[in-house]
Amino acid sequence: MKKVLTIVACAFLGMMLCASVSSAAEAKTEYFTLTLPDDWKQPKPTQKANGATATIVVNTKDRTAVSVTITPVSLPARELATQTLTNMKTGGFKTTEPKAVGDFYVGEFSKGPAKGVSYFGSNGKVGSVITVLGSTLDSGKKLLNENFKPNDARLFPSSF
Numbered sequence: 615m616k617k618v619l620t621i622v623a624c625a626f627l628g629m630m631l632c633a634s635v636s637s638a639a640e641a642k643t644e645y646f647t648l649t650l651p652d653d654w655k656q657p658k659p660t661q662k663a664n665g666a667t668a669t670i671v672v673n674t675k676d677r678t679a680v681s682v683t684i685t686p687v688s689l690p691a692r693e694l695a696t697q698t699l700t701n702m703k704t705g706g707f708k709t710t711e712p713k714a715v716g717d718f719y720v721g722e723f724s725k726g727p728a729k730g731v732s733y734f735g736s737n738g739k740v741g742s743v744i745t746v747l748g749s750t751l752d753s754g755k756k757l758l759n760e761n762f763k764p765n766d767a768r769l770f771p772s773s774f
Contacts, residue, residue: 648671648763657670666683668684678750679746681747688736691719694743699723707723735771
């Protein structure tokens with residue numbers, strides 16, 4: 615479990631640092647649809663590995679990034695949040711304790727100038743982690759609030 619979460623976090627940060635941006639009007643998976651306004655691009659198609667699904671989009675103006683990851687882990691959202699944030703802390707990030715928001719958990723983190731927030735959910739079969747990363751988080755939260763359509767409301771919060 616720790617290895618999967620560490621790989622997801624490292625892959626997200628790695629793709630953010632060296633992504634070459636290409637156009638995409640919509641990021642769509644079996645779990646959600648994310649419509650991308652003009653300033654948002656998907657650097658690579660949605661990735662699937664070891665049962666996990668990861669989609670990353672980047673704002674071309676302010677370099678904010680949003681990652682939506684579905685993990686094949688049936689942990690409750692609280693446990694998923696706790697383990698992920700603990701692994702990030704071990705990796706040198708400053709993290710907050712996960713905070714309950716309804717059935718979901720939210721945790722903030724930072725490392726150097728980068729800061730972020732992750733939202734954790736679970737439907738009992740798979741877990742979800744939505745992360746917004748950047749110098750400002752406003753554009754990422756706006757993207758999610760206005761353009762994110764879940765296929766399973768138990769996996770994702772209704773607002774960010």
